[in-house]
Amino acid sequence: MRGKWAGFTAHHRGEIGDVLLAAAVLAFTIPTTLMGESFSLVGRAPQWLLILVGAVTAVTMLLRRRTAWPMIVGAVACAVLAGATVPLALAAYSMTAEAKVRRWRWVAMAMTGVYIVVDYVNPHTDQFLYLTTVRALTLVYLPALVGTWVHEYRSMNAELRTGVRLREEHAASQERRWIAAELHDTVTHAVTTMVLNAGIIQDTEDHAEVRKLATTIEDKGVQALTELRGLLTVLRREEVYQSLQGMEAIPQLVEEARDIGLRIDLHLDVPQGALSRQLGHECFRVVQEGLNNVRKHAPGSQVRVVCEANGDVVNVSVVNTGEGRTETVRDCPVLESGFGLAGLWERITLAGGRLESGPTTEGGYALTAQVPFQPVREDQT
Numbered sequence: 001m002r003g004k005w006a007g008f009t010a011h012h013r014g015e016i017g018d019v020l021l022a023a024a025v026l027a028f029t030i031p032t033t034l035m036g037e038s039f040s041l042v043g044r045a046p047q048w049l050l051i052l053v054g055a056v057t058a059v060t061m062l063l064r065r066r067t068a069w070p071m072i073v074g075a076v077a078c079a080v081l082a083g084a085t086v087p088l089a090l091a092a093y094s095m096t097a098e099a100k101v102r103r104w105r106w107v108a109m110a111m112t113g114v115y116i117v118v119d120y121v122n123p124h125t126d127q128f129l130y131l132t133t134v135r136a137l138t139l140v141y142l143p144a145l146v147g148t149w150v151h152e153y154r155s156m157n158a159e160l161r162t163g164v165r166l167r168e169e170h171a172a173s174q175e176r177r178w179i180a181a182e183l184h185d186t187v188t189h190a191v192t193t194m195v196l197n198a199g200i201i202q203d204t205e206d207h208a209e210v211r212k213l214a215t216t217i218e219d220k221g222v223q224a225l226t227e228l229r230g231l232l233t234v235l236r237r238e239e240v241y242q243s244l245q246g247m248e249a250i251p252q253l254v255e256e257a258r259d260i261g262l263r264i265d266l267h268l269d270v271p272q273g274a275l276s277r278q279l280g281h282e283c284f285r286v287v288q289e290g291l292n293n294v295r296k297h298a299p300g301s302q303v304r305v306v307c308e309a310n311g312d313v314v315n316v317s318v319v320n321t322g323e324g325r326t327e328t329v330r331d332c333p334v335l336e337s338g339f340g341l342a343g344l345w346e347r348i349t350l351a352g353g354r355l356e357s358g359p360t361t362e363g364g365y366a367l368t369a370q371v372p373f374q375p376v377r378e379d380q381t
Contacts, residue, residue, distance in 0.1 A: 014065060018061055021094065022059065025061055029087070038083050039083040039124075042080065045081050049081065053074070053077050053081055054082065057087050060073075064094045067100060068101050072091050075111070076111065088111050089140055092140045092147070097147035097150045112136045116132050119136065177346065247275055247283055247284065247307065250283070254266045260295075262299065265303070268307050269309065270309045275373070279351060279371050282371055286318070286348070286369045290367040291303070303318065303320045313373050314371045322364035348371065353370050354370045
């Protein structure tokens with residue numbers, strides 16, 4: 001029950017405030033009128049008129065978040081006709097707290113002047129001008145100032161909430177793009193390797209070689225399923241990079257490409273375990289994307305893969321000579337999804353690195369990346 005009431009009050013906080021202010025206006029106008037203790041600056045007014053003015057002013061409090069002028073006029077009318085000054089204080093606060101009056105200072109000064117006049121001529125108060133002025137500034141102008149502070153506080157909170165929401169949406173968007181890129185790289189590489197090996201099996205009569213290729217297909221399928229399972233784990237746990245392949249998987253990646261006919265030289269000069277799992281995985285993806293592109297566009301070329309630490313960066317490159325196709329490399333279907341080089345560029349940039357790709361002067365093609373060298377911490381191994 002308490003939870004439901006708390007939820008209701010939180011959701012309808014503005015409406016509850018309107019009702020409380022309206023009730024306060026009624027409480028400070030109607031009883032004094034009925035007891036005959038009210039007075040008017042313009043002569044004796046009929047009781048029904050005073051009650052009507054108080055009721056109408058209370059209704060205007062319910063509209064204060066839409067427009068402030070009916071509330072202000074009603075509060076002034078209550079003060080002039082019934083000598084009720086409390087509605088002036090409530091109206092002064094509300095008009096600035098809801099920011100419905102542009103030149104609020106002039107309006108607040110005018111309302112303060114009305115309070116001074118009413119309070120000074122009121123037979124039930126001490127008729128000292130300086131005391132009346134102090135009361136007017138305290139009970140009318142000060143609430144208007146407090147209202148401006150409340151409005152600024154609300155605006156600041158709203159901006160902070162908006163900023164937090166935008167950051168959360170940006171983080172979620174980046175996470176979705178990261179998962180999409182991982183799915184693309186994992187599935188494309190695994191399926192391409194399996195398709196190529198399956199094609200080679202069709203042209204191979206050596207049973208031992210067939211068994212080897214079939215084993216490669218099985219291993220690649222199991223590996224793809226393992227990586228996909230790791231990606232799904234990202235949605236449930238914080239250990240995002242623990243199951244991802246790093247620098248240690250690059251030699252195996254190169255060996256798989258050699259098995260389907262690519263001619264590759266590998267130079268790997270990064271201390272074992274020196275990179276964090278995340279940065280090592282980005283280097284792995286650069287090599288993987290480069291070899292996939294060689295398979296699709298220059299399968300007969302000589303390829304050189306280099307991964308070496310150089311100062312505060314790790315240089316990764318996949319360079320091919322651009323030579324024509326050979327009979328040892330089988331055609332494979334081109335699997336496009338829009339997450340290849342574009343997705344790789346984005347992930348390297350987010351890691352603080354730089355990715356470049358383009359033709360070489362020798363007629364080949366180069367994919368190079370520089371990744372900031374950040375030694376691994378114990379919690380990243």
